[in-house]
Amino acid sequence: MHRPNPIGSSRALVASTPLLATSEAVRELFAESGIGCTSQRLLVGRLLFARDQHVSADRLLAMVLAAGARVSKATVYNTLNLFAEHGLVRSLKLDGDYTVFDSNTAPHHHLYDEHSGELCDVAVDEVAFSRLPQLPSGTELAGLDVVLRVRRRTPWP
Numbered sequence: 313m314h315r316p317n318p319i320g321s322s323r324a325l326v327a328s329t330p331l332l333a334t335s336e337a338v339r340e341l342f343a344e345s346g347i348g349c350t351s352q353r354l355l356v357g358r359l360l361f362a363r364d365q366h367v368s369a370d371r372l373l374a375m376v377l378a379a380g381a382r383v384s385k386a387t388v389y390n391t392l393n394l395f396a397e398h399g400l401v402r403s404l405k406l407d408g409d410y411t412v413f414d415s416n417t418a419p420h421h422h423l424y425d426e427h428s429g430e431l432c433d434v435a436v437d438e439v440a441f442s443r444l445p446q447l448p449s450g451t452e453l454a455g456l457d458v459v460l461r462v463r464r465r466t467p468w469p
């Protein structure tokens with residue numbers, strides 16, 4: 313399956329690094345995206361782009377603190393939103409205000425278990441659409457993201 317890589321070859325380099333993405337790879341990613349490099353952004357990037365993962369801001373804050381850094385919750389939130397604005401991560405709104413950031417920006421859908429909170433990737437070719445609404449004039453489809461929400465079946469009484 314063809315998986316377009318919107319941010320170039322360094323993304324693959326970053327994703328293949330097991331635990332922490334290298335500083336060089338993350339700096340290169342920032343430079344390509346026009347994001348200024350600060351020590352906090354670099355650490356968040358190294359943790360986030362180490363592999364394809366879905367993380368909430370709270371989870372990432374815990375990872376940052378576990379790495380021994382002193383970064384505020386606001387900085388982590390702002391950094392994730394900055395990455396999302398520049399297309400380095402996808403933000404997925406799940407329950408209400410619960411947002412998860414996906415370091416895999418290649419096109420794919422998601423399966424979300426409302427009971428366990430588990431979020432899994434679903435390949436693009438596993439979902440098909442037979443019809444889409446007409447788009448407003450002067451616009452084009454920029455993306456189509458599906459979240460399949462599942463819950464436990466209610467047991468028969």
Ligand SMILES: [Zn+2]
Pocket residue numbers: 366414416420421422432433
């Ligand atoms: Zn995903």
